[in-house]
Amino acid sequence: MVVLKESIAMIEYEDDPFYFFISILGEIGVAESWTRLFKIGPLYGVEEPIVVGKNADIVYMKKDEEVARFDLNTEVIEDIGVRGRHKCCQMVIYNESLLPIGGMHG
Amino acid sequence: MPPPFEEDSAGIFIVGSVVNGILCLCQGGVRVDTAYIQYKLEQKVVLWNPSTDEFKPIPNGSFEHTILKAFPPGSVFEDLPTIPTLINIHGFGYDSVTDDYKLIRYFCFFEDIEKDDPSDESLWQIYSLKSNSWRDLEVEMPNHTWTDQWQNTGKSVYCQGMCHWWGYEDYYGDEVLVSFNLSDEVFIT
Numbered sequence: 001m002v003v004l005k006e007s008i009a010m011i012e013y014e015d016d017p018f019y020f021f022i023s024i025l026g027e028i029g030v031a032e033s034w035t036r037l038f039k040i041g042p043l044y045g046v047e048e049p050i051v052v053g054k055n056a057d058i059v060y061m062k063k064d065e066e067v068a069r070f071d072l073n074t075e076v077i078e079d080i081g082v083r084g085r086h087k088c089c090q091m092v093i094y095n096e097s098l099l100p101i102g103g104m105h106g
Numbered sequence: 107m108p109p110p111f112e113e114d115s116a117g118i119f120i121v122g123s124v125v126n127g128i129l130c131l132c133q134g135g136v137r138v139d140t141a142y143i144q145y146k147l148e149q150k151v152v153l154w155n156p157s158t159d160e161f162k163p164i165p166n167g168s169f170e171h172t173i174l175k176a177f178p179p180g181s182v183f184e185d186l187p188t189i190p191t192l193i194n195i196h197g198f199g200y201d202s203v204t205d206d207y208k209l210i211r212y213f214c215f216f217e218d219i220e221k222d223d224p225s226d227e228s229l230w231q232i233y234s235l236k237s238n239s240w241r242d243l244e245v246e247m248p249n250h251t252w253t254d255q256w257q258n259t260g261k262s263v264y265c266q267g268m269c270h271w272w273g274y275e276d277y278y279g280d281e282v283l284v285s286f287n288l289s290d291e292v293f294i295t
Contacts, residue, residue, distance in 0.1 A: 001272065001283075003123060003265045008283070011260075028268070028285045029294035051260065090260070092120050096157045097127025102207070102235065 002052045003093070009037075011049040011058070017042035020049055020058055040070065043077075051091040059091060108154045108161035121151075121198040121209070122271075123264040129154050130198035130209065149193050153207065153235070164209065164233060167240035175242070177215075177227060190216040196249065197262055197269025201288040208288045209233040210269060211240070212249045232291065247293050248273030248284050 001010050008025040019041035026033030040058060047061040056072045059080070067082040107115050111133065121130040134149045151164040197210040210232050215225040230243040250261060250273050262271035273284045273295075286293040 001260055001263050001270065003263050006266060008263065008265060008270055008285075025283070028270075031283075090119055092124050092129070094124050094129075094156075095127055097155065098158055099126055099155075100158070101128055101153050101155055101160050101162045102205075 004052060004056075009052065010034075011052060013046075013049055015046075018044065018046040020060070022052060022056075022058070038072065040072070043070065051093070054093060108152050108159070110150055110152050110161070110163055121195050122262045122269060123198075125198060125200050125207070125264050127155050127157055128207070129156065130195070132195050135193045135195075151195065151209070153198075162235070165238065165240075167231070167233070175229070192216070194249070196271050196273075197264065197286060197288075199264040199267065199269045199288050202267055203289040204234075204236070207235040210243070210286060214249070243291060245291070245293060247286065248275050248279075248282050248295060250274065 001008065003009065004022075004024060008028070010023050010025075012021040012023065013019060014021075019039055020043070021036055022038040022040070023034045023036045026035055038056070043060075045062045045064070047063050047065075049058060049060045050067065051059050053059060053069070058070045058072070060068060060070070061084050062068055065084045066079050067084060068077055069080050070077050107118075108131070111118055111131065114133075116133075118131050118133045121132050131152045131154055132149065133151075149166060151166075153162040153164065155161070192214050194212045194214070195209055196212055197208075199208055200206070201208050210230065213229040213231070215227055228246075228249065230245055230247065231240045232243050233240045250271055262269065264270070267288055269286045269288065271284055272281045274281060282295045284293055284295050
């Protein structure tokens with residue numbers, strides 16, 4: 001599950017051949033409001049998806065534990081030079097902020 | 107890594123999403139006081155802003171009273187300290203109404219942690235950074251508790267004042283999306 005354009009989105013996948021499906025939730029609490037946005041594939045050697053990035057690129061783990069990125073616009077696949085361990089890898093979208101955490105001074 | 111994790115950074119995961127540049131890092135989460143030493147883990151939770159290197163360890167808080175509430179004297183468990191307990195942080199987010207960061211955690215109890223069969227009793231607590239304390243929540247929400255490191259599979263996110271996670275209605279139930287509002291402490295599925 002990821003946040004895309006201020007909405008909740010999920011990545012589903014089916015194997016053999018491997019397709020990703022990205023769906024977005026229109027209204028919180030309304031199961032019928034899931035809308036499928038993208039179908040991506042077929043892709044090969046995929047273990048499982050990790051995250052969808054801001055540019056609608058999808059990051060996934062390959063069966064050899066190498067982490068790859070698929071660019072939806074150019075349809076180019078590239079290894080990003082990160083490896084998972086035990087088929088496990090977590091990624092989050094990071095927005096830099098210099099704000100203090102707060103709450104520490106009372 | 108912030109100092110609390112400098113010595114041992116094994117099994118750390120990020121809870122939910124990055125909120126205003128702050129990550130919530132979590133390690134461990136099973137509490138067993140006796141019998142199974144290998145499960146004797148303490149949970150460490152730290153808020154961390156990597157850009158400023160500021161960090162804030164979150165206190166574990168007290169949950170003895172919470173367990174007592176779930177299992178009053180004379181109930182199935184006679185010896186409280188030996189109840190294997192899984193503590194599972196389900197969400198981290200920002201409440202703009204009170205300008206406060208909050209965490210939600212779920213306790214489930216096992217008669218025998220070797221069996222994957224949690225007790226029906228369960229409890230939720232919410233943490234507020236401003237008060238720097240945990241308090242009980244009177245809700246029953248679908249939870250995600252069958253594995254202790256499920257957050258790193260991306261099954262929880264924060265978005266616009268709400269924490270969202272995939273939870274199970276019951277053991278055999280379907281996964282449902284739970285959306286918990288950090289301001290009014292109400293959830294919808």
